Amino acid sequence: MTANMHAFANGAELAGKLADKVAETLSAAVAASGSASIAVSGGSTPKAFFQALSSRSIDWGKVTITLVDERFVPADNPRSNHLLVQENLLKDKAAAAKFLPLYQAAASVEEAAAIATEKARVVGHPFDVAILGMGNDGHTASFFPGGSNLKTALDPNTPRGIITMEAEGAGEPRLTFTFSSLQDARLLVLHIEGEGKKEVLAKAEAAGEETEMPIRAMLRRAASPVEIYWAP
Numbered sequence: 001m002t003a004n005m006h007a008f009a010n011g012a013e014l015a016g017k018l019a020d021k022v023a024e025t026l027s028a029a030v031a032a033s034g035s036a037s038i039a040v041s042g043g044s045t046p047k048a049f050f051q052a053l054s055s056r057s058i059d060w061g062k063v064t065i066t067l068v069d070e071r072f073v074p075a076d077n078p079r080s081n082h083l084l085v086q087e088n089l090l091k092d093k094a095a096a097a098k099f100l101p102l103y104q105a106a107a108s109v110e111e112a113a114a115i116a117t118e119k120a121r122v123v124g125h126p127f128d129v130a131i132l133g134m135g136n137d138g139h140t141a142s143f144f145p146g147g148s149n150l151k152t153a154l155d156p157n158t159p160r161g162i163i164t165m166e167a168e169g170a171g172e173p174r175l176t177f178t179f180s181s182l183q184d185a186r187l188l189v190l191h192i193e194g195e196g197k198k199e200v201l202a203k204a205e206a207a208g209e210e211t212e213m214p215i216r217a218m219l220r221r222a223a224s225p226v227e228i229y230w231a232p
């Protein structure tokens with residue numbers, strides 16, 4: 001519905017300010033309800049933000065961290081988003097947080113999605129914080145253009161939970177929270193960096209089909225305002 005742009009001089013400044021905002025939101029949630037939840041993205045962008053957040057003083061033992069999306073690979077695979085979070089966020093003060101993985105050692109990605117959905121029932125109604133990324137093709141989470149389950153993923157009537165996605169640009173089969181699971185996060189952030197991503201965002205903000213650039217679903221229909229954090 002609404003998007004607010006927050007532009008920073010560089011990635012380091014963005015990482016610090018975003019970590020401050022997220023820490024404030026998680027601490028407020030812990031104070032209000034005794035627990036807090038955050039779903040984060042993978043990819044190359046969030047590393048510095050994860051490191052900044054891991055040093056913030058939050059009652060981390062009451063915080064559950066999960067992923068917006070994941071590849072169907074175990075946590076020791078270099079392409080695993082879990083591994084990225086393990087190495088950059090689940091350390092320092094944040095080492096006390098609980099982590100809820102999307103990958104499950106199941107016989108199929110469909111089975112893994114069902115197990116992960118069951119395990120995730122306890123968090124995110126709504127998430128206190130969701131941090132989205134965006135690929136150069138306009139995907140967010142694992143909502144890929146041409147994705148096998150894209151229609152279901154973006155359907156507002158698809159229940160909260162994790163579904164599978166396969167797409168040409170995705171590499172491995174994916175596990176992804178649905179649009180309905182993420183769009184009402186109390187703090188909904190789109191974290192992007194670089195001039196190229198700014199151009200992709202401008203294209204996504206223009207007219208066109210959601211299925212061509214699935215980030216449009218968030219920009220157009222999310223119940224929460226999308227807070228865009230950008231640095232060159």
Ligand SMILES: O=C1O[C@H](COP(=O)(O)O)[C@@H](O)[C@H](O)[C@H]1O
Binds near residue numbers: 041045081132135142
């Ligand atoms: O595939 C993925 O990519 C996007 C964006 O990644 P980036 O490397 O361009 O920052 C990310 O948001 C998503 O979680 C990840 O699985």
